[in-house]
Amino acid sequence: MSKAKIGLVLHAHLPFVRHPEYPKFLEENWFFEAVTETYLPLIRMFNRLRRDEVPFRITLSLSPTLMTMLADNLLKERYVAHLERSIELGMKEVERTKGDPELNRLAVFYLSFFERTLFEYNDIYRRDLIKVFRDLEAVGSVSIITTAATHGFLPLYQEYPEAVQAQIEAALMTHVTHFRSKPKGFWLPDCGYYPGLEHILKRNDLGYFFTASHGVVLANHKAERGIFAPVKCPNGVHAFARSYELSQAIWSEQDGYPADYAYRDFYRDIGYDLDLEYIRPYIHEPQVRVFTGYKYYAISGKKGEKRLYNPEAAAQRVAEHARNFLYTLERSSKRTTQLVDREPYFVIPFDAELFGHWWFEGPDWLEQVIRGMASGDELVMCNPGEYLQEYPDNQELQPAFSSWGNDGYCSTWLDGSNDWIYRHIHGCIERMIELVDRFPNQDSLKKRFLDHAAREVLLMMGSDWPFIISNGTSMNYAERRIREHVHNFNIVYDNLCRNTVDTEWLTRTEKKYTIFPDIDYQIFSRHKRS
Template sequence: MRRPRGALLLVLHAHLPYVRHPDDEDHLEEEWLREAVLECYLPLLDLLERLADDRVPVRLTLSLTPTLVAMLEDPLLRGRIGRRIERQQALAEREVRRTRDDPSLHAVARFYQERLARLARLWTDRYRGELVPAFAALRDHGLIELLASGATHGFLPLLRSSPQAVRAQVAVGASEHARALGRRASGFWLPECGYYPGLDRVLADEELRFTFLDAHGLADAEPRPLLSVHAPAFTPAGVAVYARDPEASEQVWSAEVGYPADPVYRDFYRDVGWDLPEDALVPMVGPGRPRRATGFKYHRITGRGMDKAVWEPEPAFARARAHARHFVSRVKERTGALVERMERDPLVVAPYDAELFGHWWFEGPAFLEAVFREAAAAGLAVVTPGDDLQAWPEAQVVSPVESSWGEHGHASMWLDPVNDWIPQALHGCAQLLAPFARLQRETGIEGRALVQAFRELLLAQSSDFAFILRSGTVTAYARARVQSHLSAFLELVRAVRTRTVDPLRLQSLERRDALFPALTLSQFRE
């Protein structure tokens, strides 16, 4: 066995809730996907391939949730992404003309124009609008390890009163990953890092070997882990659990003291979509449509006040590279101090939402690329859980505690007076579906209706809508989505019971919520 060495385990969790409105080409909430593709997923693929071309060692752990994969596969949504790119390029041309008398703004407008041209080439020519196979190819070439996740990102601790619901989230998530990406995943990203004792058995039953917890989920385990959060432990069911490193998290996540708060970085909130007259936003925002972010942001964070200096791309990207250098040096310093006290590689486990890099933190992709380059130069290993378990197959057995990476480390974001009606409704619906699942009625129009009811229940379980209600953002949309899926579920179950399934209504629901093509009632089991 070789000598221990410090290592970084970098994890990106790529997820969006399922948003698909077939009858509205320009639905506002569908912008979430279009923005993420342009700002996060295309830049991520681009930087990973550039690193590979430059022979920089890359080992990234990446989860792709089933709802995100379903949208990336969807021909209707892919077509809308392509048209969105065209509209944004048209606005770029207008912005270049509008800013020609202001050299500082004009330089930023030209930057966006050139960037959009490259993104358009990537989308159209390099990937032909198909990003899921591109991520699978990176896995096959050894650059990334892909993780499965919950079918619709349900917060599993609040579903445990219905064991079938928990198993369905895990089983459908694992099978959808295998269907779309051509291979079963060995690891599973727990939505919101939500864990409760006994959940490890559900993961083990799906042959999932490892998962991730927030720091206290492992640090407070019984017995206490001897290596704290710097190494995985095995649960009683044999699943390896890795814990988020608090310092690495704060360095990158924190809006107060983290890297993204640096005043040189681009300001997320200031956008011409709010600053310019409506007629100046055509064709990005059509007549009579709600204002929205356009991606054309000309100012840097600067400070807490309203006065903002003009953003400058090169100093901002240089700062991202400097922050990557600091991040790598801290990981080296911390793991170096642990090497002599541990008989295996000390790890810094650094999981983040993938959408942080490029969407919330525009310079984030440049930071990620520089982390890999700096790690290679500094001799810091970057590993995946599969690499780590192969090198160090033995670990302490502990029982992790209930935990999440949400506010206060538990369930308060998803169980609050504004959203506590949701878990109760979900439990009631699961109890209604259970008898049909036991009978496995899946043939004929009634079988189709029951599968669609199952699909509607899964969509209602999404943690995202409860989170939105608690955080107070697009609350009307979130409430309407949950209520719509619950209503459709009850309508379909009632129709099956009375043998009055309306084929046209069923077809309409199947067209609206067109995900999980291989879904079966057998996946809803105790």
């Protein structure tokens, strides 16, 4: 019987946030929460599947900024301190709730979750999660790819192929540093594609990328197999389109599985619920309430009082939702088999942080789906690389401009709230290209300056800043980051134009932004564009 192929893709990314100049920094919590609730639970799941010899294939995109943070000693120290604080809070919570058995059970549940997390991170993985991912890749279950260096949303930089090249080259450099080999594929940030981008991918030996579904079905010619097989760009690079239908079963905030009333509520957290004096040591100084990870309530319903979270009831829903998804997959597979002339390939990509962080039960659901596919006979997991080995001949087609953002194009990253940033980022890119022309073969101190200028340009290009500004969370921070990177770049530019160098400033700034330690400013060379 012919089997439908399933390509699960998890894209793990966080912006580079590391502030050694402060003893604690609020936005570093993004990283701590994701490690605790997403990356470690996913690793746990992968290990369980391996232990039980369940065959599985997952494509995991790890962004260069995330890789750098996972490998960073300061953040490792701070993460451990963060977990220790969570455990301390847990102990207080167990004490505080001892008169209420139901609440107490949840306090114990979370305390043991944090204790286990700390034990695994310190003692099992020796604080080296990159090595864990490398080992998973070595056994063939997980195929690791990369994305743009700072997750720049590339369609907004198509006027500057040098900058797009720099995003890709710096990403590959970081990937090779951590994984010792080049990836075969590339995750375009937010599936942002514009015709011609494939030339830069090919120049960097990247064989495939992923697009939104309308990137393929709205191409200039008919996609003969719709989105159920990759298409080959005229230059030979393959594009895999996302299955909107299947992704949506999980993505939908209103109708998706994660919205089930039995699941843990993301927002109700004792960081907001409890008395300020009690919670003050575990929130942000002086008194900014934040999530602590102790979330005692289930989603429960749209209105009214929230019910206490019941992990057993949630586990039951996980099993039901996994079965439902498998049924949906099989049904879609049967329907699609009649439409295309080979086994359909369903590409289902997600932001990894959906699993565990927002949807607490997500990793368990994923595990059950994978186990279900492995034990059935209608679906087989398959990575894009494996697919292309089996089917190297695919329809030649030029995909269309697209993304998975609002309106399907750029409006998340380019709207009335954030459009002001582009004149500055583009201005800095132009100046960076000019610096490469003016100082073609520098070494020692001037090269350090130029390298740092390139680093600042990459950092300002991150898609997270306009996204955050548009979305309205942490706007202050995102705006400050853009302003700081533009400011820092212009210090270098002005210094070089005046032929002076402020080494004290450079050393201080390099220590703050430790990302891309081996960067070479020549990645912005205009000679690389053709």
